[in-house]
Amino acid sequence: AQKVTQAQTEISVVEKEDVTLDCVYETRDTTYYLFWYKQPPSGELVFLIRRNSFDEQNEISGRYSWNFQKSTSSFNFTITASQVVDSAVYFCAPRYGNNRLAFGKGNQVVVIP
Amino acid sequence: GAVVSQHPSWVICKSGTSVKIECRSLDFQATTMFWYRQFPKQSLMLMATSNEGSKATYEQGVEKDKFLINHASLTLSTLTVTSAHPEDSSFYICSAPTGDTEAFFGQGTRLTVV
Numbered sequence: 001a002q003k004v005t006q007a008q009t010e011i012s013v014v015e016k017e018d019v020t021l022d023c024v025y026e027t028r029d030t031t032y033y034l035f036w037y038k039q040p041p042s043g044e045l046v047f048l049i050r051r052n053s054f055d056e057q058n059e060i061s062g063r064y065s066w067n068f069q070k071s072t073s074s075f076n077f078t079i080t081a082s083q084v085v086d087s088a089v090y091f092c093a094p095r096y097g098n099n100r101l102a103f104g105k106g107n108q109v110v111v112i113p
Numbered sequence: 114g115a116v117v118s119q120h121p122s123w124v125i126c127k128s129g130t131s132v133k134i135e136c137r138s139l140d141f142q143a144t145t146m147f148w149y150r151q152f153p154k155q156s157l158m159l160m161a162t163s164n165e166g167s168k169a170t171y172e173q174g175v176e177k178d179k180f181l182i183n184h185a186s187l188t189l190s191t192l193t194v195t196s197a198h199p200e201d202s203s204f205y206i207c208s209a210p211t212g213d214t215e216a217f218f219g220q221g222t223r224l225t226v227v
Contacts, residue, residue, distance in 0.1 A: 035215060043204055045157075045218040091156070099145065099210035103157045 002026060006092055006104035013082050014112050020078045021107045023092030027073065029053075033095040034068065034075045039106070040088040048090075051075065082111045116140060117209050119219025126197055126226055134192045134222045136163075136207035142187035143209035147216070148180075151204040163190040163207075197226045 003026040013019045025034070036048040049061065051068050058067050067076045075094075079086055089106040096102065116139040126132050136146055144165045149157040161182055162170040169182035179201075181193040194201055206221040 037218075043206075043221040043223065045206065045208075045221075047215040047217075050215050095210075095216070098162070099216065100147065100159060100162070101157075101208070101216060102159075103149075105156045108154075 002094060002096055002102040004092055004094060004102050004104035006090075006107050008107050009105070010108040010110065012110045012112060015084060016081050018078060018080050019082050019086075019109060019111075020076055021090050021092070021109070023075045023077065023104060025073050025075065025092070025094045025102075025104075027094060027096065029096055035093045035095060035101065036066070036075075036077045037091045037093060038088045039091060045091070049077070079109075082109075084111050084113050087111045117143075117207065117217045117219045119207055119222055121222055122220055123223040124225070126224070128198055128226055129196055131193055131195045132197055132224060134194075134205055134207075134224075136190045136192070136209070136219050138188045138209045138217075141209075141211055143190075143211075144187060145210060146184065146190040147208045147210075148182065148190075148192050149206050149208070151206065151221075153204075157206065160192075163192075165190075194224065197224070199226045202226045 005024045032053045034051045038046040063080045065078045089108050091106045092104045093101040118137045120135045146163040148160045151157045160175045163182045163184040165184045171177045184190040202225050207219045208216040210216040
């Protein structure tokens with residue numbers, strides 16, 4: 001099975017601080033997609049961002065930004081100016097053959113007002 | 114955008130009974146759907162791949178006779194937990210990929226077996 005490492009189990013930040021979530025993955029594929037999902041307490045998975053492996057340009061989308069480094073197999077995600085509504089579990093998920101997603105253990109983000 | 118609807122959102126059943134969970138793609142056709150299970154504070158683990166018109170593909174360690182999957186149409190996959198036991202209590206969630214875009218997930222089903 002493909003391995004995804006999200007080392008930070010729980011991260012607490014004060015509202016308006018930035019928070020960066022680390023993700024390191026293993027793959028034998030040369031091309032693949034990378035995703036970040038948010039899971040609020042209600043349980044549903046909310047799509048956040050998608051990046052394909054042949055485009056290493058880092059982007060910003062609203063308060064979200066990401067840093068993809070193919071050479072180190074890392075796909076880090078940053079929330080800028082965190083808000084209480086950002087409190088959730090965040091999953092990094094590379095997608096491999098047959099559209100299968102491999103999920104990391106998740107980062108529990110707690111934003112303190 | 115594409116929507117996947119999962120029903121029911123929660124269910125409580127007695128030990129030994131069977132529970133059926135439905136996953137529907139509402140505005141697109143899904144020849145493949147995925148079923149995941151998530152225990153509290155754990156990651157999502159892929160249980161099986163549901164294939165329209167053919168048998169499901171199960172991940173190692175998942176009992177195919179216990180978790181019956183049927184993908185009878187291009188918009189519906191069902192997961193039946195047969196003879197449920199308390200250890201089957203978990204959060205079950207389905208997804209349907211749409212080509213190169215993100216996989217769309219259902220709302221999830223919280224199963225409690227008492």
